[in-house]
Amino acid sequence: MNLDKICPLHLVKYVYNIKYRIDSDYLILYNKDKILEKYMKEANNLSDSRDKKFRGLEIYDRLRRGERLVKEDLANEYGVSLKTIQRDIDELRDYLFEKKEEIGEFEIIVKNKEYIYTAVSESDNTLTQQDILALSKILLESRAFNKKEMSLLLKKLQNQLSRESKIHVRELINNEDFYYTELQHGKDLLEVLWSLSNVIRETRIITFDYTRMDKKQTKKEVRPISIMFSEFYFYLIAYGITSEEDVPLVFRIDRMSNIKYKDETFYIPYRDRFEDGEFRKRIQFMYGGKLKKFTFEFSGPSLEAMLDRLPTAKVIKTEDNVHTIVAESYGDGIKMWLNSQGDNVKIIEEREV
Numbered sequence: 001m002n003l004d005k006i007c008p009l010h011l012v013k014y015v016y017n018i019k020y021r022i023d024s025d026y027l028i029l030y031n032k033d034k035i036l037e038k039y040m041k042e043a044n045n046l047s048d049s050r051d052k053k054f055r056g057l058e059i060y061d062r063l064r065r066g067e068r069l070v071k072e073d074l075a076n077e078y079g080v081s082l083k084t085i086q087r088d089i090d091e092l093r094d095y096l097f098e099k100k101e102e103i104g105e106f107e108i109i110v111k112n113k114e115y116i117y118t119a120v121s122e123s124d125n126t127l128t129q130q131d132i133l134a135l136s137k138i139l140l141e142s143r144a145f146n147k148k149e150m151s152l153l154l155k156k157l158q159n160q161l162s163r164e165s166k167i168h169v170r171e172l173i174n175n176e177d178f179y180y181t182e183l184q185h186g187k188d189l190l191e192v193l194w195s196l197s198n199v200i201r202e203t204r205i206i207t208f209d210y211t212r213m214d215k216k217q218t219k220k221e222v223r224p225i226s227i228m229f230s231e232f233y234f235y236l237i238a239y240g241i242t243s244e245e246d247v248p249l250v251f252r253i254d255r256m257s258n259i260k261y262k263d264e265t266f267y268i269p270y271r272d273r274f275e276d277g278e279f280r281k282r283i284q285f286m287y288g289g290k291l292k293k294f295t296f297e298f299s300g301p302s303l304e305a306m307l308d309r310l311p312t313a314k315v316i317k318t319e320d321n322v323h324t325i326v327a328e329s330y331g332d333g334i335k336m337w338l339n340s341q342g343d344n345v346k347i348i349e350e351r352e353v
Contacts, residue, residue, distance in 0.1 A: 055080070056088050063092075063108060063117035066129070066162040070114055089115060129165040132157050136173050143232050146182040149190055183232055185254040192253060193227060196236060199261050200224045203268070205241065208259040210251055222249060223266045226279065230286050237279070248279070248330060250288040281311040285333025291353040294334060298323045300344035310334070328353060 055078050062069060074085045089108060096106050105120035127135075136154055139145075145153065154177060158166045199206055207221045222238035225248075229235070234253040282291060298306050299322045306325070307313050313327040327334065338345045 051078075052088075056091060059088055060092050060095075062162070063115060065160065066117070066165050068114040068116055127157075127160050129161055129169055132161060132165075133169050133172055136169065137176075140173065140176045140180060142229070143181070143183055144229060144234065145189060146186050147180060149188060150180060150182070151177070183254075187254050189234060189253065192256075192259070193234060195259075195261070196224060196227060196253070200226065203265045205262045205264045205266055206259060207262065208256045211255045211257070220251070222251075223268075225268075227253070228280060228283070228286075230284070233286075235286050237283075247290055248283070248288055250283070250286050250331075252286075279330075282328050283330045283333075284310060285329065285331070285337055287331030287333030287336075289331030291328060291330050292332075292334070293326060293328050293349075293351055293353050294338065294347060295324065295326050295349040296338055297346045297348060298325055298341075298344060300341065309337075324348070 059069065059074065071082055071085050071089075075082050078085075093108055096103075096108070100106070107118060107120055109116050109118060135157055139150065139153060144150075154173070158169055161169060196206075203223075205221065206224055207219065210218050210220050212218065221241050222236075223241065224236055224238045226237040227234060228237060236251045236253050236256065238249050238251065239247075240249060300306065303315070303323055306323075307315075310325075310327045310329070312329070313325050315323050315325055317324040335347070335350065338347055
């Protein structure tokens, strides 16, 4: 190698890029010690700075994922002193303190000679392996997404954990994940849900083609107001454009196609604003239509199950193990469901609210 033709800056970049510290004694053999030693120090300083940043970020990431780290083990792993590791930890503590308003109040504590990343208050805690397991079970049971998107979501959830916890959770759901059966439509939904959610926030009118249960297609133009999930499917809740009455319309999102987002916006007065929580109680069966109140008698074995199924249900009388219940719901879905309960249910009254 002809060192006379090497630009010192190129040498610095070369040393930095291969992440290798050239021994200055080796360079002196070429009688370039006074010039090259200067640039060697600059290269080493760059490398030290890079190593420090990388080490700090990696330690933070490992702690955040739930690993318990020992100072001596870290020093040996990264080839630095115990004081260097302590400085890294102190800098991370300073960062967490300065960012507490943005990321919540977290701290790095020492317990049994191990560094542990934990929340100052339980409400700010990160997802634990128990949380990830529960969420994974709910996702798999919902069957809300196709196989590709479900696997992606489960992987992202597990990536919040340490390597050991990730393996543990994966083993617990591996069988369910392997035998997961997607719904018949098999469509990607994540991007559609995101786009529709933004349009709802911006109160923009949308148009789309809709495939009904009888396979016939119709064109729709609506004012979207909410997205809800019920029994395998995501639904768009919307109001029509020309309807004289603001009766909510319900569309299964996987049956929507050619969705167009118009620049035209709509306005709903504050007094008439859509209350997702209250509406959710009254549309358990995802049927559109007018709000109705039903009074019925229930004599089945589980009153608890009945009340859980109908969030607006209230028992107004109980006599000889027969419960008289009133409940509100949009559309005829509730009537169809009550009639499916056989002799356990007797409808006494049905009226519009």
